[in-house]
Amino acid sequence: MMTLAQRKVPRGEGGLSRAHLHERVAEALRDRIITGALAPGERLAVTALAEEIGVSLTPMREALKLLATEGLVDLTPNRGAAASRVTVDQTRALFEVIAGIEALAAELACKRMTAEELAELHDLHANMQHLAGCEDRTRYFDVNRRIHDRIVDFARNPILSDQRSRLAQQAERVRFIALGRDARRNAAMQEHLDLMAAFDARDADRARRIWRGHLLASGDQTIDFLARRAAPDARTDRP
The missing domain is CATH 1.10.10.10 (Winged helix-like DNA-binding domain superfamily/Winged helix DNA-binding domain)
Structure with a gap:
């Protein structure tokens, strides 16, 4: 890849x-x-x-x-x-919307994906787990992004896909900031595993709740990072 x-x-x-x-x-x-x-x-x-x-x-x-x-x-x-600058207010608004869109995607994908597509997600998660401990944030991010994209694909809803694509680039930018924080990475990985367990059980309601919580938690962590970076005495830190 x-x-x-x-x-x-x-x-x-x-x-x-x-x-x-x-x-x-x-x-x-x-x-x-x-x-x-x-x-x-x-x-x-x-x-x-x-x-x-x-x-x-x-x-x-x-x-x-x-x-x-x-x-x-x-x-x-x-x-x-x-x-463009990344602001706290913009990031909060973006994650609120993305969390809703991708949570619905997870619910629909849980109902509609084939066994082969579920197996693909398992393979991607195995790869992401392997990369979780690596220093190369970009490779980890690429696999993570692929997982999010494929869940949207498997929802098989063109209107949902279109709305998500309108926000995709901004979402990826702030998501990359979130993925770079080690404290959040372990929790995020567990949320991904919980999602896969819900998919395996074909529990669409649980999949929706897990994925919404996952996106909102990532948003909260990113907002906290941006707020600290914007503080007058904050240490300079590039995403």
Whole structure:
């Protein structure tokens, strides 16, 4: 599985349509913002980034416009682009909504997924458990993200999937912050195991409650981290 850090735009623009190219550039920048390689509030050196990625300024600017619609980039006239800031209020509101959406997804997936799909989730969780003790946060995050995505897929509700996709990039960004805190990781892993037990028992109500609690707890932990970081005497810490 390719990790966030491994995704790159091929050097140069040959062979890619203009429309496709700006999406690839957006993907590369999106991953850097989500993982904190481009920190919240950081001004984006557009020309330098274009040279680093290997594209001209046109697809770079188009990519920034796309990321602005996702809430990951702020575009200010005469000031350029910056990675959007992550605020406590924004994060609280985001997790309240995501928790509801993904809890419903867990309930529906519990009712609708096949035995083969359940086995896939077990395999993904085994992989995540293996990575839980590793220093590489990105690989752990990639598997965790895959689990959340597949649960939504297995819910088989296109309206739910569409609503979740509208918030997915912002949710992944703050979720990456939450996953980086070791104190929360052990509890989160147990919540994942509890969810799988509910799936095995085909207990949809329990699956919904567990997954909602899981997302809200992750949100609370992330909010606490952001609040402490924003305090005047807080230690500087990049997500």
